[in-house]
Amino acid sequence: MKLGNLDLPSDVCRSVGNVLGRVGDKWSVLVIVLLADGSLRFSELRRTIGTVSQKMLTATLRGLERDGYLTRTVTPTIPPRVDYALTEMGRDVLTPLNALAHWALARREQVEAARRAYDAKAAAASAQDDALAEEEPA
Numbered sequence: 001m002k003l004g005n006l007d008l009p010s011d012v013c014r015s016v017g018n019v020l021g022r023v024g025d026k027w028s029v030l031v032i033v034l035l036a037d038g039s040l041r042f043s044e045l046r047r048t049i050g051t052v053s054q055k056m057l058t059a060t061l062r063g064l065e066r067d068g069y070l071t072r073t074v075t076p077t078i079p080p081r082v083d084y085a086l087t088e089m090g091r092d093v094l095t096p097l098n099a100l101a102h103w104a105l106a107r108r109e110q111v112e113a114a115r116r117a118y119d120a121k122a123a124a125a126s127a128q129d130d131a132l133a134e135e136e137p138a
Contacts, residue, residue: 022067023093027052027060032086033101035070036094039085069093 008016022028030049034040040048046057061084064070069090075081086094104111 019067022063023069023097025060027056028064028069029097029101031057031060031064031084032069032090032093032097035084035086035090039073039083042082042084045084064090 023032027049030052031045034045034048042057042061045061046052046054049057052060061070061072065072065084068087070084070086073083073085075083
């Protein structure tokens with residue numbers, strides 16, 4: 001299989017796809033970026049993100065911990081305090097994530113315009129299909 005200009009075995013491509021799937025996930029990106037300035041508690045992450053469910057944030061944090069991007073530290077207090085912090089690899093992935101974020105910021109208006117054009121074209125095609133269906137004899 002080809003990955004850019006590299007010719008790699010298919011199992012390596014699948015593995016790279018899994019890595020990109022984790023770091024490219026919208027919640028993972030947000031969590032990694034939020035932890036860039038230091039450790040945060042679960043509740044701080046959830047409050048800052050705002051739109052993520054507890055279940056999704058828990059799954060995202062577990063996945064990031066499993067893949068080595070962050071650490072989870074439990075302090076035995078009542079209630080227990082759980083802090084999340086980036087590992088060296090988690091800090092390392094900030095470089096490409098920041099580059100991607102800058103690219104998205106620079107291109108967001110183009111993407112939004114492309115979406116509007118596509119949606120208008122799709123709506124027109126759907127209306128045309130509806131009109132043709134009404135003209136057909138029963």
